[in-house]
Amino acid sequence: MEILQQDDQYIIKIPVADVDARVLDKLLRQIRLQSMLAGRQGTDEQAAALAQDVNSDWWIKNKQRFLQ
Template structure:
């Protein structure tokens, strides 16, 4: 079994995580990110705001990718 497993139950997704693979701090960060994504999805941003967000993410990635990828 993998450390992440996804099931469905009616209109819900059930995500199972192996406790030995993830610590509580990481999980709380993931839950907070999901909450932010849910709230952002509910908002009706105009396209210019969305493109600004993409630009910010791209700039961040260009400045920080060396932390995650050894080139």
């Protein structure tokens, strides 16, 4: 693995044989999330409300899978 810094970016080189594509996809999603959140500001209360909304929406869409 090689990590380079070029101007204001990181360049990461990972041999294909070293990392499963699914693991890499999960890692990249986490990095994208961090990037999106980096410029956002909010209170703990707003974060809690958002988490509640997301959880409620998820349950509405998926409850049939668990209640059958």
